[in-house]
Structures are given as C-alpha cells and as structure tokens.
Amino acid sequence: MSEIYNVIIVGSGPAGWTAAVYTARAGLRPLVLAGSLEAGGALMTTTEVENFPGWPEGILGPELMEKMQEQAEKFGARTEYEDAVELSLTDPVKIVKTADNEYRAKTVILALGSAYRKLNVPGETELSGKGVSYCATCDGFFFKNREIGIVGGGDSAVTEALFLARFGKTVHVIHRRDALRASKVLADRLLGTKNVVMHWNSKVQSINGTDELTSVTLENTLTQERSDLPLDGLFIAIGHSPRSGIVSSQVETDEAGYIKTAAPTTATNLPGVFACGDVVDHNYRQAVTAAGAGCAAALDAQAFLASLP
Numbered sequence: 001m002s003e004i005y006n007v008i009i010v011g012s013g014p015a016g017w018t019a020a021v022y023t024a025r026a027g028l029r030p031l032v033l034a035g036s037l038e039a040g041g042a043l044m045t046t047t048e049v050e051n052f053p054g055w056p057e058g059i060l061g062p063e064l065m066e067k068m069q070e071q072a073e074k075f076g077a078r079t080e081y082e083d084a085v086e087l088s089l090t091d092p093v094k095i096v097k098t099a100d101n102e103y104r105a106k107t108v109i110l111a112l113g114s115a116y117r118k119l120n121v122p123g124e125t126e127l128s129g130k131g132v133s134y135c136a137t138c139d140g141f142f143f144k145n146r147e148i149g150i151v152g153g154g155d156s157a158v159t160e161a162l163f164l165a166r167f168g169k170t171v172h173v174i175h176r177r178d179a180l181r182a183s184k185v186l187a188d189r190l191l192g193t194k195n196v197v198m199h200w201n202s203k204v205q206s207i208n209g210t211d212e213l214t215s216v217t218l219e220n221t222l223t224q225e226r227s228d229l230p231l232d233g234l235f236i237a238i239g240h241s242p243r244s245g246i247v248s249s250q251v252e253t254d255e256a257g258y259i260k261t262a263a264p265t266t267a268t269n270l271p272g273v274f275a276c277g278d279v280v281d282h283n284y285r286q287a288v289t290a291a292g293a294g295c296a297a298a299l300d301a302q303a304f305l306a307s308l309p
C-alpha cells in the first residue's frame with residue numbers, strides 16, 4: 001500500500017503553492033500535483049506582474065510561480081508534474097489518480113483554477129501576450145495613452161473597461177448586443193466616461209497582426225457590415241469557467257460551477273476537502289487573493305488533521 005499523505009494539493013497556481021508553503025512549513029510534507037502541461041496556472045500566460053506586494057520592480061508571472069514552488073519545496077513539499085484524472089473524496093482516506101499513479105491522503109486541497117473563456121476567432125491564440133490579454137488588472141498598464149479594445153458586456157468587461165479608461169487614450173467596448181449585461185450602476189458609469197466608445201451589436205471576426213496586434217475586424221450583427229478597428233491592446237472579458245468538472249459530482253458547486261465553501265473558511269461539503277483560488281472565487285481573481293485563500297486552506301487542513309483521533 002502506498003503512503004498516506006497528510007495533504008495532497010491539486011493545482012499549482014498561487015493558491016496551490018501558497019497552500020504548499022504553509023502545509024510544508026507546518027511539517028505536513030504535502031504532495032503537489034502540479035499538472036503535466038499547465039503547471040503554474042493563469043500566471044504562466046501573464047507577462048509582468050506589477051501588483052504582487054513585495055515586488056516593486058515587478059516580476060514575470062512564471063518567475064513568481066517558480067519562486068513560490070522553490071519556497072514550498074525548501075520546506076519539504078513534494079511536486080509531481082502529473083494531472084489528477086480521477087478523485088475519490090468522500091471517504092476518510094481520499095484517493096487521487098493520475099495517468100500513472102494513485103495517491104492517498106487524509107486531506108485534499110483543491111486549487112484547480114479557472115479558465116478564461118475564449119472568443120475562438122482567428123489570431124486570438126497567436127497574438128495572446130502580444131497585445132491580446134485576458135486580464136486588464138495584470139496587463140492594462142502597458143497600454144497607457146494607447147487605443148484599447150475590450151470585448152464583453154458583463155460586470156467583468158465593464159469593471160475592466162472603467163479601469164482601462166483611467167490610462168488608455170480611448171477604450172473601445174465591443175459588445176455583441178445593444179444592452180449591457182453589467183449592473184446598472186457600473187453600466188451608467190461606463191456610458192458616462194468620456195474616453196469610452198461603445199461598439200454595439202458587434203462581433204469580433206478576427207484579431208489581426210503579425211508579431212503584435214494591429215487591429216480587429218468587427219461584424220455588425222444587424223447589417224453584417226464588416227469594418228477594421230485599429231488597436232494597440234485587446235482585452236477579452238467574456239467570463240470564466242471554473243475548472244471544477246473533475247470533482248463536481250462529489251463536491252458542491254454553484255450554478256456557475258464554482259466550488260462552494262463555508263466562508264470564511266475554505267471547507268467544502270466534504271470533510272477533509274478544502275478549496276481555494278479561482279475555482280472558488282467569482283469576484284477578485286487576483287494572484288494575491290488566491291495566495292491568501294491558499295494560506296487559509298492550509299490552515300484549515302492543518303486544523304482538520306489536528307482534530308483527527
């Protein structure tokens with residue numbers, strides 16, 4: 001029979017690594033399943049992180065993840081670059097299967113992250129990180145006094161458009177309908193902002209540029225007329241999908257698929273199973289809030305282990 005770990009952490013973004021730092025430092029020797037391809041989570045696709053406290057010069061997203069990993073391993077965390085493919089979480093001993101291995105633990109911390117929804121149009125993948133971004137708070141500052149586009153009509157798009165309007169020359173909001181889904185207070189604020197131009201009933205057909213973004217091709221949904229809009233930056237804010245699919249038959253989630261936790265703790269409906277970061281968070285989705293939640297999950301797991309007979 002294989003070893004029974006105190007803690008298995010599934011996911012290796014800021015939430016996962018912070019949970020690893022805390023549980024490792026508490027002497028719990030956690031196992032981190034970091035993923036085979038996407039280790040590091042959303043920050044691996046961000047360039048410079050300028051808003052993580054403690055890095056006044058900024059730090060590259062991947063480097064920040066490396067440093068968190070180094071810190072966790074220094075205290076005794078074990079990392080395996082494998083994807084969890086099946087989890088059995090209801091019994092006191094939890095089982096996490098990967099393609100090649102089966103791991104067992106008394107507690108599991110789910111730090112599965114979320115995926116930005118994509119437009120799935122030509123040029124999107126190629127120009128991601130070259131003018132196209134999914135995170136205004138992360139990358140907006142690089143487009144000071146420039147022409148910025150943002151796609152979407154929900155609270156995220158409007159909040160991000162208002163943020164971008166503080167330093168962009170013009171913010172072009174591209175929305176597929178003629179009314180915003182966002183709350184009225186945010187929508188009114190956006191529509192009253194001087195340097196915001198609304199492109200209603202507009203769909204992005206393609207994102208254009210060779211080495212960097214130069215324009216987007218829009219199609220008017222009423223007239224089918226096409227036009228090119230020159231842009232320096234394009235933010236896509238059309239929602240997120242929490243990566244909870246693998247556990248959603250066992251762990252309670254809300255209608256949108258986010259794992260439910262007993263706030264202010266990170267406890268899920270299953271004893272010994274904790275969740276943190278973007279797979280839980282509807283609102284903030286920042287590296288630092290995910291790290292904070294990872295710390296909370298580690299402390300919750302530690303308290304749970306201490307309560308076991």
Ligand code: NAP
Pocket residue numbers: 118119151152153154155156157159176177180181237238239240282283
């Ligand atoms: P959302 O509410 O699902 O809105 C997504 C937006 O993207 C909608 O306007 C939608 O258009 C559009 N969209 C979706 N798929 C698209 C596609 N393929 N092409 C073009 N447009 C597309 O997502 P969200 O704005 O990320 O908000 C998620 C949750 O977080 C919401 O509950 C929201 O209230 C909350 N939130 C709150 C705040 C705040 O209160 N400050 C800030 C951010 C988020 P349609 O409108 O036509 O469907």
